[in-house]
Amino acid sequence: MTTHPANQQFDVIVVGAGPAGSAAALLVARAGLKVLLLERGEYPGAKNVSGAVFYGSAILNELIPNWWEQAPVERPVCRRDIAFMSPTTAVALDFRCAGAGFATAPYNGFTVLRPKFDRWLAAQAEAAGAFVLTSAVVDDVLRENGRIVGVRVRREQGEIYGKVVIACDGVNSFLAKKAGLQREFHPHELSLGVKEVLGLDPAIIQDRFHLTDNDGIAYEYLGAITEDVHGGAFLYTNRDSLSLGVIGQVSSLVERRKRPYELLERFKAHPAVAPLVRGGKLREYSAHLIPESGWAMKPKLYTDGMLVAGDAAGFCLAAGLYLEGMNYAMQSGLAAAETAILACQKGNFSARTLSVYQKNLKQRHVSTDFRAYRHAPSFVNGPRLQNLYPEMVAQGMEQIFRVDGAPKRKILPLAYRMVRQSSIKPGQLLRDVYQVARAYLW
Amino acid sequence: MVMTTHEEKMRTVRFRVGATPHIVVNSEICRNECSVHACVYVCPANLFVPLDDGGILFNYEQCFECGTCYIACNQEGAIRWSYPDGGYGVTFRES
Ligand SMILES: Cc1cc2nc3c(=O)[nH]c(=O)nc-3n(C[C@H](O)[C@H](O)[C@H](O)COP(=O)(O)OP(=O)(O)OC[C@H]3O[C@@H](n4cnc5c(N)ncnc54)[C@H](O)[C@@H]3O)c2cc1C
Ligand code: SF4
Ligand code: SF4
Numbered sequence: 001m002t003t004h005p006a007n008q009q010f011d012v013i014v015v016g017a018g019p020a021g022s023a024a025a026l027l028v029a030r031a032g033l034k035v036l037l038l039e040r041g042e043y044p045g046a047k048n049v050s051g052a053v054f055y056g057s058a059i060l061n062e063l064i065p066n067w068w069e070q071a072p073v074e075r076p077v078c079r080r081d082i083a084f085m086s087p088t089t090a091v092a093l094d095f096r097c098a099g100a101g102f103a104t105a106p107y108n109g110f111t112v113l114r115p116k117f118d119r120w121l122a123a124q125a126e127a128a129g130a131f132v133l134t135s136a137v138v139d140d141v142l143r144e145n146g147r148i149v150g151v152r153v154r155r156e157q158g159e160i161y162g163k164v165v166i167a168c169d170g171v172n173s174f175l176a177k178k179a180g181l182q183r184e185f186h187p188h189e190l191s192l193g194v195k196e197v198l199g200l201d202p203a204i205i206q207d208r209f210h211l212t213d214n215d216g217i218a219y220e221y222l223g224a225i226t227e228d229v230h231g232g233a234f235l236y237t238n239r240d241s242l243s244l245g246v247i248g249q250v251s252s253l254v255e256r257r258k259r260p261y262e263l264l265e266r267f268k269a270h271p272a273v274a275p276l277v278r279g280g281k282l283r284e285y286s287a288h289l290i291p292e293s294g295w296a297m298k299p300k301l302y303t304d305g306m307l308v309a310g311d312a313a314g315f316c317l318a319a320g321l322y323l324e325g326m327n328y329a330m331q332s333g334l335a336a337a338e339t340a341i342l343a344c345q346k347g348n349f350s351a352r353t354l355s356v357y358q359k360n361l362k363q364r365h366v367s368t369d370f371r372a373y374r375h376a377p378s379f380v381n382g383p384r385l386q387n388l389y390p391e392m393v394a395q396g397m398e399q400i401f402r403v404d405g406a407p408k409r410k411i412l413p414l415a416y417r418m419v420r421q422s423s424i425k426p427g428q429l430l431r432d433v434y435q436v437a438r439a440y441l442w
Numbered sequence: 443m444v445m446t447t448h449e450e451k452m453r454t455v456r457f458r459v460g461a462t463p464h465i466v467v468n469s470e471i472c473r474n475e476c477s478v479h480a481c482v483y484v485c486p487a488n489l490f491v492p493l494d495d496g497g498i499l500f501n502y503e504q505c506f507e508c509g510t511c512y513i514a515c516n517q518e519g520a521i522r523w524s525y526p527d528g529g530y531g532v533t534f535r536e537s
Binding site: 040041042043045046047048049050052113114115134135136137139153154155171172174185186187190192194195196197198241243250251253254257258259260261265268269274277278279280281282283284285286287288289 | 443444445446448450451452454455458478480483484486487488506507508509510513514524525526527528529531532533534535536537
């Protein structure tokens, strides 16, 4: 490799200071290597939006023991609700766990606010020795003799050289595309999330959601909540605010000509949601894309001199019961860092050496999880499972509970009549049952 | 209050507006080749204003940089999309 001025030459360059990038930079710095973390925002987290429940507590605990004692976390999630909605009714499954690692260390998940959390995590990478440069947009990769040798930052003399580049630049990853590792996406592969943070007194949150002290709850909503748009909604408790939002598949928003912020208003007005958000005061509105197709939108993960991790690699599990991206971002960032460290030890940065990344992703359960759930996204994010069936559950319950003097029907004939009245064919229903089982059970 | 208009929502977001637009819309293509006008519906910041002649009026200043318009636009070349200069654009504080 040609030599470059020392201040422009690094062992590893990480692009993007989200959970993937900061975790990667932290690990590389701890290995004693010279690492640069580049972020286009004014500070890490300035451009980032999640729900957000961070389910990577145990992972982060390996890196920073008892990390929650110093990090800006909101509430440990000890209740999880899944609600099936019709336009006027809701049926919910309520999971509560006060012990067993949910309300006690190492905790299962915390609600976080990304601008605060990401800033803290990047500061940990910096404390470990990483150089962090904010307000720096990377526009392209640099190549020499066909391999990637660095990145071009948008400014004078923006060429920066590194033996390995790790692209952690999120869902729109320009870097993966510039490197020829990723294709353009289709509107059905991505969902748009619009979100609000509503300020609310902690004492009200505690009473309203039946929470002990600083415990938190995460609600996921399926069914008629997004009308006929394929998607769902969420509501999470923070210390003194609620985070809530609506998620809709881009292609389906287009087809139905629905504006996302209008769906958000209708969500808040739903009779099952309105009492939960009452009195909340809007602090911030935000929007961000989610890669929803998992395995199907995975790019080529490495090439000579470069690795891809996090949302940039499609490692976001968005399938009905699950909305987990931050933890997988962190896991894949760590796997990429381990790969880069090994390459630096060997002094070889070819695609062949970097192919160890695949093994590292397996060891960290990233590729294994995404393979296991490869059938879930395309099906779960479809109209019947996300919208129609949940709505039918909610309507069915209404009929079971309604007492109006008409003869009581047993559940099976009731279900039979509902299926008959819907657009679903019995064969379709059976196939769907099989698909759900294949997606989640085995 | 809990229920808010889109204008009220946008007022809660901080933008540091750069001098050059990071997204440019070629209204000629919108006018002549597009019947869907997907951008008008999907943009969470409501930045695409349909004109009477079928074209689009676009202002980049209050953009979330989410990429949805680029993904949704069905006409090749109508949207030139990139990120604003470093440190400019949207800056979330709570999300
Ligand atoms: C509405 C919504 C709700 C969600 N809820 C949850 C949830 O509850 N739990 C969960 O685990 N996940 C959730 N997710 C998914 C989660 O947000 C992502 O999977 C996660 O943020 C991915 O992390 P990342 O580090 O790969 O990418 P990001 O967090 O997107 O970070 C990418 C970083 O790269 C920077 N960057 C991009 N391009 C450049 C460039 N060219 N130059 C310099 N810097 C650049 C960006 O500014 C950003 O800081 C949600 C997502 C959305 C949109
Ligand atoms: S969808 Fe694309 S081509 Fe159509 S109006 Fe919008 S920007 Fe123009
Ligand atoms: S990037 Fe997002 S916010 Fe900006 S114009 Fe496009 S759709 Fe609207």
